[in-house]
Amino acid sequence: MSSTLIVNARLVNEGTITQGDLRIEDGRIAQIGPGLDARPGETVVDAAGRWLLPGMIDDQVHFREPGLTHKGDIATESAAAVAGGLTSFMDMPNTNPPTLNAEILQSKYDAAAGRARANYGFYMGASNDNLAHIQSLDPKTAPGIKVFMGASTGNMLVDNPETLDAIFRDAPTPIITHCEDTPMIDAKAKEYAEKYGDALSAEQHPDIRSREACLKSSELAVSLARKHGTRLHVLHISTADELALFERGPLIRADGSRKQITAETCIHFLRFDRSDYARLGNLIKCNPAIKEASDREALTRAVADDVIDVLATDHAPHTWEEKQKPYAQAPSGLPLVQYALVAALELVHEGKLAITQVVQKFAHAPAQLFDVSQRGYLREGYFADLVLVEDVPFTVKREDVLSKCGWSPFEGTTFRSRIASTWVNGQLAWDGEKLVGSPNGQRMSFDR
Missing domain, CATH: 2.30.40.10 (Urease, subunit C, domain 1)
Incomplete structure (x- = not known):
């Protein structure tokens, strides 16, 4: 070359x-x-x-392949990523079929070869009935194991307490979690459907997918990690309430040790809040939900104060037509990789973060957290x-x-x-x- x-x-x-x-x-x-x-x-x-800057490493994307490629695929979404300065991505397992064994995991790597414009890693997923596959996973083949401790699609909601405990006990890689308490969400969704009927809209989304549901589930994940000494990374923190669960300080401590339990937030939680639903509606409907301006401010401070370790996108595209459906039928998620870095740099222009902090959260920290070889630094x-x-x-x-x-x-x-x-x-x-x-x-x- x-x-x-x-x-x-x-x-x-x-x-x-x-x-x-x-x-x-x-x-x-x-x-x-x-x-x-x-x-x-x-x-x-x-x-x-x-x-x-070192190219950004996004530890949370949904590129929709296989099975949902009318929304996005590895080729199109990695193209958007490199246009946004994101040079490596870690893709989620809730595809169709879900990534629940080594064979499906390998098929995703095969699909990315020669088509991905950015570097790629794929998570293994957890379910109530794939514990043996998790226990036998080669830790070099996946950045981590994704556990949905909240609502998910297909067979990927892990709600069996014994299975959940065993996953935390035996995981050969870091565990990453989506933390929302499903029974609380389901009860609130039923209550709001009866209360609002056809008038139900995205403006009620942060009430249905409540801060209490996030906190309860995050507390459970942290307690299991502490019980078993598991390396845990809690994804897309959306509330100020959850921040007390996490240690303040650098991901890699002065003595060279690494935090056992870490937290991530996403760029949309730092750029939008409840007031934006009136303008954008379902376009910013996502799980967990974008919440209050006070949460947005607290999360930004937590990034600056090293309470939150990683900044990511949770890029999750849906078609325009899908997003135009009534609130209850419109899917959750939004496309973010192309503009995530420049959105984060707005926080630098606003004096809320230093550019060195953006690089730490978007590049160095994902490399440190997931043991990425020879990437994430200059x-x-x-x-x-x-x-x-x-x-x-x-x-x-x-x-x-x-x-x-x-x-x-x-x-x-x-x-x-x-x-x-x-x-x-x-x-x-x-x-x-x-x-x-x-x-x-x-x-x-x-x-x-």
């Missing part, structure tokens, strides 16, 4: 910002330093003072997954959306930063205007 030299960049990495250059050779970062000289035939990119010898960001405003337009669903909840939003370039494994994948080259994503490796 030819080499590329990026000069005059502001490199953001491991809590520091440095002015310098970076050389890409054979798909990896070959050199980092000031004043690197261009070699004959080398492609030179003048960053002109723009930010150079380090010599690591894979050249890079994103160049420039502080040039742009407005999100529907015609620019690359996800198969063709819409974004951010349409009409003006962001103050844009993605100027994305490299995946050393190959330019996005040039700021369009996709470049052929799919170049690789299967992620996990150092376990």
